[in-house]
Amino acid sequence: METAKNYTKQQLDLFESLPNKPYCMDDKPAYMLIRPKGIAVKKPYIQVNPPLMTIYFIFDDDKEDSALSWFDANLPAPLWTTQNFKNGHCHHCYKLEIPLCTSEFASIKAIKYAQSVYYAYALKLGADLSYSQLITKNPLHPQWRTTFWVDRAYSLDYLADFVDLPKKIPKKLEVVGLGRNVTMFEKGRHWAYTAIRDYMHHYSSHEWERAVKAQIEAINNSFEQPLPYSEVKATAKSIAKWVWQRFSYGDFSEIQAKRGAKGGKAKGQAYAAKREQTLKMKAKGMNNTQIAKQLEVDRKTITRWLSGVGQ
Structure with a gap:
């Protein structure tokens, strides 16, 4: 457990990394609010990961007196645990050494890897697999018993050493947590690969990007807990730009011709x-x-x- 001096440092570090206008909440269930950081930190529930970035893995552990679930599961110590005084339910937070980017520059392979690590930890902790990670018990709020266990971040590879990564994520988890990013990207790009043939002949790249964004928004709206608009916008921009450049009419014709020639030769x-x-x-x-x-x-x-x- 951290000393009082380190505890203060952890609080300051967390405050610095918070979004400028985080989602926050007075109680659950309730409507989420968007407030300036200085106001949001006074709320019991808060968004700790900024838009388009995952700095913290948060696990929702609703077992009674679950503050030491990570210890019982032989997992490394989390950065902090926030515990409900009344029932002992906890949120455990692990800080990533290299934040996971979910913007248009993101690697879908990296997101899938992070999703696998998160899923394996949730299983081992006995945490809620459907938890969205958008907001968490605010470790800076006196309503919770907060314990800062360590003063370090972990690499995904280090975290992965403590668990058996799944070969495949259950289908029901495609619509929660990081699974939403993966699902939105995969469904969106498959739609775009087919739709581009019509748009390439009759529309501009700007109109194409609007069409892709509309499709990505529809996919996101199908989730029980949709991703923030910033995630939708970044994913749509990434797919629209890549597909338009890759499947410009000349390139697409050339690809088709090569495939035809290859098939004819064979x-x-x-x-x-x-x-x-x-x-x-x-x-x-x-x-x-x-x-x-x-x-x-x-x-x-x-x-x-x-x-x-x-x-």
């Missing part, structure tokens, strides 16, 4: 081999029907090959 090579086999089989006394059946081609094709047509 098909021609396969037919050449079968024509050669046809001649050998005929020399052995097999009739056209038998050859066609064995080579799995039409009998008329065999007849054409043997008559010299198409050679």
Whole structure:
């Protein structure tokens, strides 16, 4: 547990990293408010991760007297734990050494990796798997018993060493936490790959970006707890820009032509081999029907090959 001096340092560090206008709340359930940082820190519940960035992994642990769940699970100590005096329910917070970016510059591979680590920790802690992480018990508020356990951040690789990462995240978790970022990106890009063909011919890049944003907004609105608009805007911008540049009419035509040429070449090579086999089989006394059946081609094709047509 940290000393009083370090406790004050932790409070100051947290205050510095808070969003300028965090979501906050007086009680649960209630409406979330957006307030300047100086006001929000006086609320019992607050948003600690800034837009487009995950600095903290927050786990919602609703077991009674769960302050030491991490210790019981043989996990590293969290940065802090906030505990409800009445029922012992807790939020545990781990600080990431390198904040996870979820903006247009984000790596979807990195987000998926972080999601796997988070999921594995939630399982081991016995924490709520559907927790959105948007707001948490404010560690600066006297309503909670706050314990700062360590004065350090962890890399994702270090955290991963303590758990078995899942090969696949359950489908129901595609719409909560970091899963929403992954789902929004994956569904959005697959839609864009098909839709770009129509927009490329008839619309400008600006109109294309608006269409992508509308699609991403629709995906986000399907979540029980939608992501903030900043996340939607960043994801839409990333997909729209990449797909428009990658599938410009010239590039798309060239890609299709190369695929066609590659397919035609492969098909021609396969037919050449079968024509050669046809001649050998005929020399052995097999009739056209038998050859066609064995080579799995039409009998008329065999007849054409043997008559010299198409050679």
